[in-house]
Amino acid sequence: RKEVEQDPGPFNVPEGATVAFNCTYSNSASQSFFWYRQDCRKEPKLLMSVYSSGNEDGRFTAQLNRASQYISLLIRDSKLSDSATYLCVVNKGSGNTPLVFGKGTRLSVIA
Amino acid sequence: EPEVTQTPSHQVTQMGQEVILRCVPISNHLYFYWYRQILGQKVEFLVSFYNNEISEKSEIFDDQFSVERPDGSNFTLKIRSTKLEDSAMYFCASSYDDEQFFGPGTRLTVL
Numbered sequence: 001r002k003e004v005e006q007d008p009g010p011f012n013v014p015e016g017a018t019v020a021f022n023c024t025y026s027n028s029a030s031q032s033f034f035w036y037r038q039d040c041r042k043e044p045k046l047l048m049s050v051y052s053s054g055n056e057d058g059r060f061t062a063q064l065n066r067a068s069q070y071i072s073l074l075i076r077d078s079k080l081s082d083s084a085t086y087l088c089v090v091n092k093g094s095g096n097t098p099l100v101f102g103k104g105t106r107l108s109v110i111a
Numbered sequence: 112e113p114e115v116t117q118t119p120s121h122q123v124t125q126m127g128q129e130v131i132l133r134c135v136p137i138s139n140h141l142y143f144y145w146y147r148q149i150l151g152q153k154v155e156f157l158v159s160f161y162n163n164e165i166s167e168k169s170e171i172f173d174d175q176f177s178v179e180r181p182d183g184s185n186f187t188l189k190i191r192s193t194k195l196e197d198s199a200m201y202f203c204a205s206s207y208d209d210e211q212f213f214g215p216g217t218r219l220t221v222l
Contacts, residue, residue: 032209043202043213044154087154096142096206098156098167 001026004102006088012108017078021105023071023088030090030100033064035073037084038104044087047073078109113137115214117203123220127192132217134186134203143186144204144211145178147171154202160186193221 006023013019025033033051036044048055050062050071061074071088085104091097116135124130136143145157158168158178165178177189186205190197198221204211 034210041200041218043216046210046212049210091209096159096161096166096209098144098159098169099146099154099204099211100156101154103153 002102003027003100004088004090006086006102006105008103008105010106010108012110013078014110015078015080017109018074018076019078019107020075021073021086021088021107023073023102025069025071025088025090025100027090027092027100028069029093031094032091033071034089034099035060035062035071036087036089036101038087039084044089044101047086075107078107080109080111083107083109115203115205115212117201117214117217119217120215121218121220123222124193126195126221130190130193130219132188132190132201132203132219134188134214135184136186136203136205137207137212138184140205140207140212142166142206142211143180144206145188146202146204146213147199148202148216149199157188157201190219193219195221197221 004025035047037047038044050064054063059076063072085106087104088102118133143160148154158172159166175191200216202216203214
């Protein structure tokens with residue numbers, strides 16, 4: 001089983017649509033969970049950390065289900081500028097441990 | 112907003128040559144990392160560094176690789192004898208807690 005598994009997409013959605021991405025991870029020792037966004041040939045940029053209680057940042061909502069080892073990201077009211085690859089990322093254990101990345105889900109928002 | 116910087120942005124080298132990739136982490140961060148991303152693949156962890164020593168390294172980080180923090184600001188990755196398969200984007204990251212922030216990367220091309 002892959003360490004972090006994501007649907008590669010692409011997801012092609014019209015502006016204003018709501019889109020959801022899912023991710024599963026295999027390491028039950030992982031303690032920290034993140035969504036990063038990566039534009040073509042650029043660095044990963046931290047979008048948000050993900051907590052068991054769920055968290056929201058504007059149009060973005062992230063959820064974590066530790067029992068199922070499942071992470072989700074919901075984007076509401078999609079903008080053209082949301083077009084990017086969304087990376088599901090977990091750490092290897094507690095504290096400042098290395099990050100393990102999924103391959104990413106590609107999103108294209110179309111006018 | 113403080114950010115991680117990396118130089119050079121692009122490095123072209125001949126197989127067998129040594130390269131040094133440079134990074135300036137965010138100033139109050141204590142943990143430093145190198146990751147790489149081969150074109151079309153996921154981001155992979157290479158090495159982490161804390162308190163002037165390697166804290167963890169991956170299988171990729173073999174004897175050809177070394178890291179150093181030569182002064183209070185720079186963090187370097189050296190590849191002693193480059194191979195064709197070392198061609199990739201190399202990202203430096205730093206963190207204070209579990210959130211890691213990435214630099215813009217160095218694109219290494221080995222001919």
